[in-house]
Amino acid sequence: MKATATKARAARLTSLTEDLANIPEDAPFRARLHYLFSQIEKEFEQLYLENLNLQEKLENATSNKESLTSHEQRERERYAAGAVIPALATGGSSVTAAGAAGPSTSAQADEVGASFLAAASSTHKSLKAKLSSATGGSKVKASNKIKAQTSRIVSSFKAQTVVSSVVREFGGHKDGIWQVAAKTGQPIIGTASADHTACIWGIESARCLLQYQGHAGSVNSIKFHQNRDLVLTGSGDGTAHIWQAAVNWEVTKKGHSSEEELDDSDEQVEDRDRVDTLRTPLCEFAGPGGHLSVVVAADWLSSMDQVITGSWDRTAILWDVETSQPLQPLTGHDHELTHVSAHPTQRLVVTASRDTTFRLWDFRDPIPAVSVFQGHTETVTSSVFARDDKVVSGSDDRTIKVWELRNMRSALATIRTDSSVNRLAVSTGGIIAIPHDNRQIRLFDLNGQRVARLPRTSRQGHRRMVSSVAWAEEPLLNCDLFSCGFDRRVFGWSIVLPKDN
Numbered sequence: 216m217k218a219t220a221t222k223a224r225a226a227r228l229t230s231l232t233e234d235l236a237n238i239p240e241d242a243p244f245r246a247r248l249h250y251l252f253s254q255i256e257k258e259f260e261q262l263y264l265e266n267l268n269l270q271e272k273l274e275n276a277t278s279n280k281e282s283l284t285s286h287e288q289r290e291r292e293r294y295a296a297g298a299v300i301p302a303l304a305t306g307g308s309s310v311t312a313a314g315a316a317g318p319s320t321s322a323q324a325d326e327v328g329a330s331f332l333a334a335a336s337s338t339h340k341s342l343k344a345k346l347s348s349a350t351g352g353s354k355v356k357a358s359n360k361i362k363a364q365t366s367r368i369v370s371s372f373k374a375q376t377v378v379s380s381v382v383r384e385f386g387g388h389k390d391g392i393w394q395v396a397a398k399t400g401q402p403i404i405g406t407a408s409a410d411h412t413a414c415i416w417g418i419e420s421a422r423c424l425l426q427y428q429g430h431a432g433s434v435n436s437i438k439f440h441q442n443r444d445l446v447l448t449g450s451g452d453g454t455a456h457i458w459q460a461a462v463n464w465e466v467t468k469k470g471h472s473s474e475e476e477l478d479d480s481d482e483q484v485e486d487r488d489r490v491d492t493l494r495t496p497l498c499e500f501a502g503p504g505g506h507l508s509v510v511v512a513a514d515w516l517s518s519m520d521q522v523i524t525g526s527w528d529r530t531a532i533l534w535d536v537e538t539s540q541p542l543q544p545l546t547g548h549d550h551e552l553t554h555v556s557a558h559p560t561q562r563l564v565v566t567a568s569r570d571t572t573f574r575l576w577d578f579r580d581p582i583p584a585v586s587v588f589q590g591h592t593e594t595v596t597s598s599v600f601a602r603d604d605k606v607v608s609g610s611d612d613r614t615i616k617v618w619e620l621r622n623m624r625s626a627l628a629t630i631r632t633d634s635s636v637n638r639l640a641v642s643t644g645g646i647i648a649i650p651h652d653n654r655q656i657r658l659f660d661l662n663g664q665r666v667a668r669l670p671r672t673s674r675q676g677h678r679r680m681v682s683s684v685a686w687a688e689e690p691l692l693n694c695d696l697f698s699c700g701f702d703r704r705v706f707g708w709s710i711v712l713p714k715d716n
Contacts, residue, residue, distance in 0.1 A: 383707030391701030609636030628663030650681035
């Protein structure tokens with residue numbers, strides 16, 4: 216029975232090892248779970264073998280005790296029958312049977328018998344104490360080993376604990392929101408909406424401070440200037456605008472005490488609901504050489520003196536900010552563009568398209584070089600730069616891929632999900648925030664390891680598809696991540712990663 220049980224457990228371990236060897240390289244999370252469960256299986260196998268060993272020791276000890284007891288009984292019977300008992304450590308030759316000895320010899324035999332019984336009893340107690348000590352020590356040792364192994368396994372799961380919650384909510388748009396952006400160094404965010412407007416929001420007050428109404432179509436993208444109070448937006452009207460994002464901070468700082476509200480409540484409510492509007496751009500990118508269809512995305516180049524736009528006309532265009540003139544069209548995609556993104560420090564641009572590819576454009580040389588990244592099977596919805604010369608792409612094929620700029624033949628990591636991916640974002644620490652059509656937001660690292668899934672209940676989280684996310688380079692009033700969706704709402708999330716704990 217024991218051999219059969221051991222063979223069965225060995226077979227299970229062999230099967231588990233084979234499953235582990237067959238795990239594809241693009242499933243690291245599943246491989247990690249298999250590895251942890253295999254470790255648990257091995258630990259239980261070891262405990263089973265130790266248990267068998269302890270059981271054998273216990274059976275041996277029991278048999279020794281029984282043999283010792285029977286030996287004592289036989290010696291008593293022999294002594295009672297008058298048999299010869301060897302002299303003990305006190306010396307003497309031997310003691311004859313009681314019938315052949317005188318009164319003094321019989322008394323001596325009684326003393327020797329009593330000494331033998333006492334010695335046998337002492338030996339039995341010593342053996343029992345040693346056996347008990349050995350068994351107890353083994354049990355304690357095995358127990359401590361189980362606790363240590365369990366602690367390591369539990370700690371490996373605890374290390375991935377992420378604390379996340381919604382700390383701000385912004386509402387006011389009359390239609391779905393396509394994109395959200397955070398401003399570096401200021402507690403404001405920007406949103407681009409299908410209601411033909413773009414808004415600047417104060418994070419502390421969660422109020423709209425400025426509304427841009429200069430576009431004649433859906434505002435599909437929004438990006439802040441790195442150093443100045445300028446905003447770049449792309450629209451369904453086929454144009455891109457740069458406009459002044461000057462907000463009235465006095466309105467946000469103005470307090471509303473109970474006495475003031477009692478004195479002039481109507482005026483307070485009207486002032487509180489008032490939103491500054493802007494209709495005239497500083498710069499408009501349109502006209503001859505411009506786009507012939509919807510502008511889906513726009514971004515600033517690292518020098519901030521040029522911008523890149525992408526359109527449904529299958530082209531991207533590099534523009535000069537000072538003259539508002541097109542510098543160079545970027546052609547080659549077979550279908551509509553879905554996203555454009557510029558490198559934060561180098562003159563590099565990536566464009567994503569419905570043709571299942573995204574392209575890397577290098578403007579560091581007089582003649583731009585282009586590289587084509589193929590790996591997705593459906594529309595590439597976004598592609599952004601990440602640290603360490605990496606690019607992260609998301610697609611309607613429900614995957615996210617991490618690429619290295621120097622090797623475009625195969626992805627470094629592939630993340631498989633259960634829903635289409637929209638405009639993702641990568642933090643400076645290398646955490647990918649992934650917005651999904653199924654209203655979920657997931658966090659992964661650049662190695663493809665899952666970090667967390669942000670909570671979504673009836674009380675918090677998006678109610679329709681999440682279209683875009685944006686990281687704050689530094690926490691803005693406890694907000695680390697912002698998300699927007701077609702439920703017309705924007706959320707500010709507080710996210711505490713394990714290293715922050």
